[in-house]
Amino acid sequence: MDLWDRAGRLGGYGAALALAPYLVIKVSWVIGSLVGLAPIGAGFDLAGWVVLNTVTVGMAATGIAVALALVRPWGARLPGRPLVFCAWVGTGFLVPLLPYAVLGSLLLPSDDGPKGGADDGPAMPGWEAVLVQIGFVGMGLGLAVALPAYLRRRWPGVFAGRTGDGGSWPLRVPPWPAVTSVAIAAVWLYWAAGGTAGIAHPAERDLTGRLLTGVLGGWSLLAAAATWMIVRGRPARLSRRVPLALAWLGAGALFAWSAWKLPFTLYLALARPAGASLPENLLVAAVLHVVAVGTGATMLWALVRARAGREAVSTGSTRSTGSTGSN
Structure with missing residues (x-):
């Protein structure tokens, strides 16, 4: 051990x-x-x-x-x-x-x-x-x-080497997760900085909520950047474990926190309970959470596909080397 x-x-x-x-x-x-x-x-x-x-x-x-x-x-x-x-x-x-x-x-x-x-x-x-x-x-x-x-x-082979080893991994990933992740981050960071567009109850905002929103916005940006690095194999000499870890954590934050907050948002929007509300406009918040859940899930799919592609490349290289040695 x-x-x-x-x-x-x-x-x-x-x-x-x-x-x-x-x-x-x-x-x-x-x-x-x-x-x-x-x-x-x-x-x-x-x-x-x-x-x-x-x-x-x-x-x-x-x-x-x-x-x-x-x-x-x-x-x-x-x-x-x-x-x-x-x-x-x-x-x-x-x-x-x-x-x-x-x-x-x-x-x-x-x-x-x-x-x-x-x-x-x-x-x-x-x-x-x-x-x-x-x-x-x-x-x-x-x-x-x-x-x-x-x-x-x-899965030891997935974390070995650097992002540029053998070029980009053999998969096609739709471009929209990176775009939506950046857009979500922009909204959350705007709210964290004190922006009021999309805020229905400004008086209910506090520093605690703004700080958490800002942290999640930062992870959303990291998820977009890291997923792009993994798929494109750039920068070429960066250790693969670095973007893998950042993409994993950022995509997980997008999915988990929005999947947790979405039911509360929908409950408040539909039930309208007395004495309970969110600072954000409920429709805007619900749309953001739905997009964040879809973005995080798609990034996970990309990472899983990337892992499968990397293992396939490693297996193929091993077989090719073995065949050459046999000949």
């Missing part, structure tokens, strides 16, 4: 351990609200609050299982695509929060924590908020180490 594998094992176990308190908190919220011992979040009735938190319980349990699958022997026996997809969504959710956590500690007031609706109860104790933040940051850090180690073990 080399250094990469040791680090990956530590990251996987650490990620599972860090998220375990979040799972316990969410289960307690569901049970407490059903028996009348825990309050219900603003804008929700009992059924909606239970469904929402039950979904997050399932997400947390899945995240812990994925983290363990990346380091346990039984994980290598699981089908690769479903496991990688779950890990892609998990890293898309959590790894982009790492720069947000760093910037937030520098820019946000100490009493201005994240206000995400789904994870902030009406009377959330301070210790619960700390455990939630530790869970998210710890899971993100752990997956950021465990997932590359797993991918390196399972």
Whole structure:
């Protein structure tokens, strides 16, 4: 076991351990609200609050299982695509929060924590908020180490060499994901900078939301640039693992965060609950999230195709070398 594998094992176990308190908190919220011992979040009735938190319980349990699958022997026996997809969504959710956590500690007031609706109860104790933040940051850090180690073990040829080795990979990728990713980034960065076009309730904007929007806009730009580098094989001497990691994380952030926010946006648009709203125009926000989900999914498809193409090239080269040696 080399250094990469040791680090990956530590990251996987650490990620599972860090998220375990979040799972316990969410289960307690569901049970407490059903028996009348825990309050219900603003804008929700009992059924909606239970469904929402039950979904997050399932997400947390899945995240812990994925983290363990990346380091346990039984994980290598699981089908690769479903496991990688779950890990892609998990890293898309959590790894982009790492720069947000760093910037937030520098820019946000100490009493201005994240206000995400789904994870902030009406009377959330301070210790619960700390455990939630530790869970998210710890899971993100752990997956950021465990997932590359797993991918390196399972598909070592994909990460070898540099982007320009053998020219561009044999696939055709539609140009629109790069264009839409840049367009989404432009809107999010504009909102993060204080722009008001497309904002229905400017008074409800806060620095926390603007900072998260800006971080996600930055990841969207990185996803577009990295995917383009992978497909075109430029710059030629760049280590392949760099654009692969950036494209993976950026596309995952686009898909995961918008897939999470889209149902809330649609719920607010259709149900119009009292006391709950978003700063953004709901139609504009819904369109952006739909486009972001499609863009992230298409980028993942491009990465999977690129992996298959790279493996085909490597296999063909090996066979050709073997045939030449035989002759």
